[in-house]
Amino acid sequence: MNKTYLLTPGPTPLPQEVREAMARQIIHHRTSQFQNVLKECSQGLKEVFQTKNDIFMLTSSGTGAMEAAVVNLLSPNDSAICVQAGKFGERWTELCKAFCIKQEVIDVKWGYAVNPKLIEDKLKANSNIKAVFVTLCETSTATAVDIKTIGEIVKNSQAVLVVDAISGLGAVDLETDAWGVDVVVVGSQKGLMLPPGLAFISMSSKAQNLMDNAKSPRYYFDMRKAKKAWDQTDTPFTPAVSLVIALKEALDIIKKEGLAKRFARFSLYARAAREAAKAIGLSIFAKDLSDAVTAINLPDNIDGEKLVKTMRDTYGVGIAGGQAELKGKIVRIAHMGYISAEDTIAAISCLEKVLTEMGYNFKQGAGVSKAEEILRTAK
Numbered sequence: 001m002n003k004t005y006l007l008t009p010g011p012t013p014l015p016q017e018v019r020e021a022m023a024r025q026i027i028h029h030r031t032s033q034f035q036n037v038l039k040e041c042s043q044g045l046k047e048v049f050q051t052k053n054d055i056f057m058l059t060s061s062g063t064g065a066m067e068a069a070v071v072n073l074l075s076p077n078d079s080a081i082c083v084q085a086g087k088f089g090e091r092w093t094e095l096c097k098a099f100c101i102k103q104e105v106i107d108v109k110w111g112y113a114v115n116p117k118l119i120e121d122k123l124k125a126n127s128n129i130k131a132v133f134v135t136l137c138e139t140s141t142a143t144a145v146d147i148k149t150i151g152e153i154v155k156n157s158q159a160v161l162v163v164d165a166i167s168g169l170g171a172v173d174l175e176t177d178a179w180g181v182d183v184v185v186v187g188s189q190k191g192l193m194l195p196p197g198l199a200f201i202s203m204s205s206k207a208q209n210l211m212d213n214a215k216s217p218r219y220y221f222d223m224r225k226a227k228k229a230w231d232q233t234d235t236p237f238t239p240a241v242s243l244v245i246a247l248k249e250a251l252d253i254i255k256k257e258g259l260a261k262r263f264a265r266f267s268l269y270a271r272a273a274r275e276a277a278k279a280i281g282l283s284i285f286a287k288d289l290s291d292a293v294t295a296i297n298l299p300d301n302i303d304g305e306k307l308v309k310t311m312r313d314t315y316g317v318g319i320a321g322g323q324a325e326l327k328g329k330i331v332r333i334a335h336m337g338y339i340s341a342e343d344t345i346a347a348i349s350c351l352e353k354v355l356t357e358m359g360y361n362f363k364q365g366a367g368v369s370k371a372e373e374i375l376r377t378a379k
């Protein structure tokens with residue numbers, strides 16, 4: 001029996017339409033045929049990003065778009081605020097370090113969202129700060145950040161607001177233009193229902209002004225080249241043609257359902273997963289909860305790595321464990337992309353089964369039953 005389920009916070013499962021699109025014969029990228037696909041993708045992406053800004057497409061994983069943000073906005077010795085509340089927030093700091101940007105780090109206890117007031121204070125204390133780097137959903141801890149409030153603060157400053165929405169976009173609300181977000185970076189393999197390999201970066205005019213003057217070294221990720229090509233519905237280098245064609249299918253699926261409905265659905269799965277965990281005596285790791293992914297604390301005597309491995313290798317149910325200091329201590333279940341209510345029930349059921357095998361004592365079936373009760377309330 002090789003039926004599998006995938007509920008990791010990236011990669012996420014692929015809809016049939018996406019898989020079939022990728023199996024088609026390749027076409028050349030400097031053709032009107034491909035340009036039509038690019039145009040449609042550009043339009044569809046703008047709806048999902050909730051922006052009128054340019055959105056450039058990169059052939060890389062999500063981190064490539066993060067690097068593109070740093071090198072196109074800043075010059076060596078510029079200052080930037082990096083909010084660090086988990087593994088992915090740390091990546092902003094590491095990127096800034098690699099490109100000789102002075103980092104004003106705001107360290108936040110894992111599981112908590114940054115207090116926007118701390119960003120406001122730092123911006124007031126140092127008028128040289130050119131960028132604020134934050135994370136919409138800190139995937140390593142399943143924590144949500146209040147981008148709207150941060151946007152109101154940064155909008156009135158000299159700095160640009162850069163949001164890593166790699167795991168959050170398409171799963172939770174991010175009103176790029178309405179909230180004053182200058183730059184959003186996203187990867188293809190989470191909320192967008194594609195395989196890994198594409199990244200996206202949206203840039204406001206405030207951000208594009210910085211791009212024209214930034215002195216950081218850049219070549220492949222030089223967004224001035226991307227902008228020039230994009231204005232002709234083109235890309236500076238060979239794009240991942242099959243992924244772009246598949247993106248068109250994924251965007252059609254998102255549009256057909258509508259963003260609001262999708263957000264409500266993932267929010268419901270998140271509530272089902274949290275309440276199921278509590279029903280079997282487990283607690284939730286994050287205090288500021290993201291609806292894109294749920295992190296569940298494991299009992300002290302359960303080896304989380306073994307649990308995840310058994311679920312995957314014995315039962316075909318893929319969920320994620322903890323990273324860095326949370327290794328072995330939590331499990332993470334994603335609510336994004338093509339993940340359904342049925343997938344969510346399967347994950348909870350399998351989690352219960354393996355926890356029982358590993359000797360954890362609880363009322364068996366209580367998690368599944370609670371989750372089903374919550375999911376049934378949905379239309």
Ligand SMILES: *Cc1c(COP(=O)(O)O)cnc(C)c1O
Pocket residue numbers: 009010061062063064088135137138139164165166167187196
């Ligand atoms: C997955 C993820 C990344 C890393 O993306 P890659 O595609 O692996 O480069 C960065 N930030 C967040 C919030 C993520 O969830």
